Amino acid sequence: MFELLNQRPELAELLRQELDDVTSIFEEQLTSDIPAVSELCVHINRYRGKMLRPTLLLVSSLGCNTTYLKDKKGLTKKHRIVAAVTEMIHMATLVHDDVLDLAQMRRNGPTINEQNGNQTAVMFGDYLISNAFHLCSKAGDPSINLRLGDVTNTLCEGELIQLSHRDDVTISEETYFQIISKKTASLIGACCELGAILAGAPDNVVKAMWQFGCSLGIAFQIRDDLLDLMGEQELLGKHPGKDMDAGEFTLPLIDYFGHTPESQQAPMMAHLRSGDAVAVRSELLASRSVDRSMERAAAFVQNAKDQLDVLDDSDARLLLSEIADQVIVRTS
C-alpha cells in the first residue's frame, strides 16, 4: 500500500501482524449466534477497506515510542483493542451515513439499507456503536471511554449541523469546515492522539499528534468531497454525486459561489436545482474551484506534516508523512 513499506519489510510485517490482530478483535467482538445479527456482521466485513484509523493509531504509537519497533512486543493488547474500536465507530458511521444519504452502493456492493432496508440499517448501526463502546470498556481504562465518547458526541454534532444545512446553497465556508472538523477530523485526530497517549508520550507530543490527525482528517474529507463531485464510479466503488443529491454543498461549490460574481451564478444554480451532475462538473472544471480546493487540502497536509517535527526520526514517522501525502492523491 505504501512505498515506504516496500523498503522496510520489518515495519511492514509488524504492521500486517498488528492489523491482523485488530481485525481478529473486531470480528470476535461482532461474533453472534443469532442469525439475524450474524448475517449483518458478515456483510459489514465487506465494508472494511483501508483500515486508515487503526493504522494511524498504531503508527502514531510507533512514531512516539521508537523502542516499540526494536523489541517488536511494544504494542499491547490495549493498542489493538482501541484500534479496533476506532474502526468499529467508523463502520457505524458509514452504515448510518448510507441511510442518511439513501446510498445504494459501497465498495462495489449493495449497502445495508439497500439490501436489508433502512430500519435494519438503523438498528445495525446502533449495534455497531454499542459494540464499539462495549469493546472499548474491555480496555479497562475509563479515560479512553471518556475520550472516545467525546469524539462520538462531536461526530454526531457534525452530522446534525450538516443535516440542518441540507439544500442550503449559501452555506458558508466556516460552517463547512466546522462540519468536516467534527464529523471526520475528530475521530482521525483522536486516533493519532490516542496512539501517542498509549505510547506514553509527553503532553506536547500528544497535542501535536492530535493536530496532525485533525489536519490530515480535514484534508481527507476535502478530497472525499472532491471525489464525490468529480470522481468515477468504477474507481470509487460507489455512485458519485451523492452529496449533491442529498443537498450537501461542499468546498468546490462553496468556492465557486465565493469566486463567481452573482450575476454569473444563474447557470450553476439551475444545474444544481435540476440535479444535472455532468453540467455541475464541467462548470466546476471550467472554474478554478477544483484546483483551489485541492490547494486547500494540500495546505492541511502540509500542516499535518509540520506537526511531525516533535517526533524523533524513525520509519514510523516517515510512514505517517507518507500517509498524509497519500490522503489527497487517492482516487477511491
Add this chain to the structure above:
Amino acid sequence: MFELLNQRPELAELLRQELDDVTSIFEEQLTSDIPAVSELCVHINRYRGKMLRPTLLLVSSLGCNTTYLKDKKGLTKKHRIVAAVTEMIHMATLVHDDVLDLAQMRRNGPTINEQNGNQTAVMFGDYLISNAFHLCSKAGDPSINLRLGDVTNTLCEGELIQLSHRDDVTISEETYFQIISKKTASLIGACCELGAILAGAPDNVVKAMWQFGCSLGIAFQIRDDLLDLMGEQELLGKHPGKDMDAGEFTLPLIDYFGHTPESQQAPMMAHLRSGDAVAVRSELLASRSVDRSMERAAAFVQNAKDQLDVLDDSDARLLLSEIADQVIVRTS
C-alpha cells in the same frame, strides 16, 4: 404516583430530590451551544415520562441498603449518573423506535422523525447513545460501562430479531419472549441489578434484583403490546395499532393463533392483511387471548415480587412491589 409514597412522605421527598438531580445530570449532559443540536435536546425533554428506569435503580439501591434512607445521604453521585445514563439509553431507543415504526406521535406531540425527518432522528438517536456512554464514563467505573455496553448490545439484538420477523404471522411464542427479554427486560433488569451492585449487595441479592427487573420488564412489555392493540389514543398519547401496522405480531395474536383451530383462522388473517384494527380488536376480545395475555403478565409480576424475599423489610421493598403491580394495570 404511588399509593405508598402518599403514606411515606420521607421516602417520597428523598426520591423526588434524587430524581430531580438525575434530571439535572441528564439535561446538563445534553446541553449544547450548537442550535441544530440544542433544539432537539429541548424536544427530547418532552419525551421523558415516568422515569421508570432511574426510579427502579434508585429504589433497588434503597431496598438493598436500608441505611441509605436513614442517613439520607447514602445515595451517591454515581447512583445518579448511572440512573441518568439508563434514562438516556431508553430515550435513544425511543427515538430510533419511532423511526423504525414510522411513528408520528409520542406523548401527545410529534415525534422527532415526524417533526425533523428520519435522517435527523437517526443522527439524534446516535447523539443520545453516544452521550449516554460518555456520561457513563464519567462515573469512572469500567465495570459499569462494560455492563451497560452489554445491555445495549442485547437491546439491539432484540430489535434486529424483531425486524427479521416483521410480517411473520407464524412467529412463535418463544421468539416473542426472546425479543421482549432482549429489547425491554435487559435494560430494566440491569437497572435493578446495578442498583443492588451500587448498594454493595451480596451476589445472591444482585442476582435476585436482576431477576426482579427482568420479570418486571417482561410484564411491562406484554402490557405495552396489549395497550398497543387494545388501548385508547387519548390515554396512550400516541396512535394505537402501531405494532400491527409495522407487521409486528405480539402475544395476544400469537395466543389467538395458538388457541384457534386453523380452519377458523381465516377471518383474523383477512383482518390482519387488510390492517383492519377495529375488527382485529373485536376478534381478540371475543376470544380469551387478551385475558390469557394479562394472566401471563400477572405471572411475571408475581415472579418479580417473589424475588424481593431476599430483601429485608423496608419501605423501599414495599415500593418495588407496588411498582411491579402498577406495571400491568397502567393504561398509558
